[in-house]
Amino acid sequence: MKKDIQTEVTDRIIEALETSTAPWHKPWKSGATGYPLRSTGQAYRGINVLLLWLASDKAGYSSDYWFTYKQAQEFGGQVRKGEKSTGIVYYNTLEKENEETEEIERIPFLKQYRVFNADQIADLPEKFYARPIDQGARPIADFERFFNSTGCKRQTGLAAFYTPATDVITMPAIETFACPQAYYGTLAHELTHWTGATHRLDRFGKVFKGTKDYAFEELIAEIGSCFVSAEIGALPDFEQSAAYLKHWIKHLKDDKKFIFKAAAAAQRAADYIMECSAVEDEKLVA
Numbered sequence: 001m002k003k004d005i006q007t008e009v010t011d012r013i014i015e016a017l018e019t020s021t022a023p024w025h026k027p028w029k030s031g032a033t034g035y036p037l038r039s040t041g042q043a044y045r046g047i048n049v050l051l052l053w054l055a056s057d058k059a060g061y062s063s064d065y066w067f068t069y070k071q072a073q074e075f076g077g078q079v080r081k082g083e084k085s086t087g088i089v090y091y092n093t094l095e096k097e098n099e100e101t102e103e104i105e106r107i108p109f110l111k112q113y114r115v116f117n118a119d120q121i122a123d124l125p126e127k128f129y130a131r132p133i134d135q136g137a138r139p140i141a142d143f144e145r146f147f148n149s150t151g152c153k154r155q156t157g158l159a160a161f162y163t164p165a166t167d168v169i170t171m172p173a174i175e176t177f178a179c180p181q182a183y184y185g186t187l188a189h190e191l192t193h194w195t196g197a198t199h200r201l202d203r204f205g206k207v208f209k210g211t212k213d214y215a216f217e218e219l220i221a222e223i224g225s226c227f228v229s230a231e232i233g234a235l236p237d238f239e240q241s242a243a244y245l246k247h248w249i250k251h252l253k254d255d256k257k258f259i260f261k262a263a264a265a266a267q268r269a270a271d272y273i274m275e276c277s278a279v280e281d282e283k284l285v286a
Contacts, residue, residue, distance in 0.1 A: 037064045039071045039128075048088045055086040056117065060159025062130040063118035072116060077124040085114035119158065137177040143184050146232050149277040152194050160186045162193040164204060169194060184234050185225055192224030193217070195269040203265065219262040220269060227270035 035043035036052035044052060044066075052066060066086075072079055090113070093106040118128040147154070157170035169190045177183040196203035196217065203217060 039067045051088050061117040061119045062158045065118040065128045066115040068115055072121045075124050077121040079116050079121050083120040085116050087112050135178045137174050137180045137183055139174055140180050150273055151276055160190055162190045181234055185229055188225035188228040189221045192221040192269045195272045220265045223263055223266035224269040228273055
């Protein structure tokens with residue numbers, strides 16, 4: 001049986017709420033700050049605003065503009081291979097004659113269609129792409145040296161995340177952060193995730209989708225980022241971490257050992273990171 005559109009939309013929102021890992025404001029700025037926009041510049045309304053905001057947050061899109069496949073082609077663009085569309089909805093009415101009264105009745109119905117963010121489309125006019133906002137942060141040589149010495153692979157993208165399949169950490173450009181500490185604190189969070197790979201500390205035994213395991217891994221990464229920051233002389237963002245703990249308060253209430261287990265795992269991750277850095281430093285000295 002085909003799933004009801006309203007049920008599908010509700011399920012997507014519930015999943016996003018359950019798996020949200022950023023109750024605080026992102027420390028970088030990319031330009032996507034307003035309502036989601038159609039290719040014409042007209043703003044979406046109602047439930048579609050929520051659906052497109054959720055999709056942007058999950059994928060790290062920076063543009064406010066969304067296109068159907070056909071609209072992208074009309075603007076000279078081409079959806080990149082492998083990109084997945086986002087489902088949104090629109091309401092309309094169907095006119096039908098009542099056989100008994102012979103009067104025309106308007107029957108409301110809901111239909112779903114698919115759109116792509118401008119970030120998923122190549123060769124669109126430049127106006128559709130968001131430009132990273134320079135907030136003034138610049139690299140700090142000692143911190144760069146430390147993170148490079150861990151052996152992690154880092155690339156620049158639109159959002160911060162670690163990809164186990166490629167073993168690569170993606171980070172927004174440091175200039176898009178308000179201060180260097182915010183950048184390196186975020187990098188430390190993703191580096192803690194990096195330690196969970198199978199060939200390192202092997203924490204990724206399950207897929208984290210709205211489960212207690214997902215919450216546990218994210219909490220490890222947040223605490224681990226504070227531990228690493230403290231180790232290298234950066235200033236941990238305790239306010240951000242406190243907001244994070246508050247977000248997972250249900251798990252903390254349900255399991256009194258939850259925070260202790262997370263802190264212990266975070267300490268192992270921080271120790272692993274420091275050991276990787278020390279080994280690389282010894283190679284350079286030798």
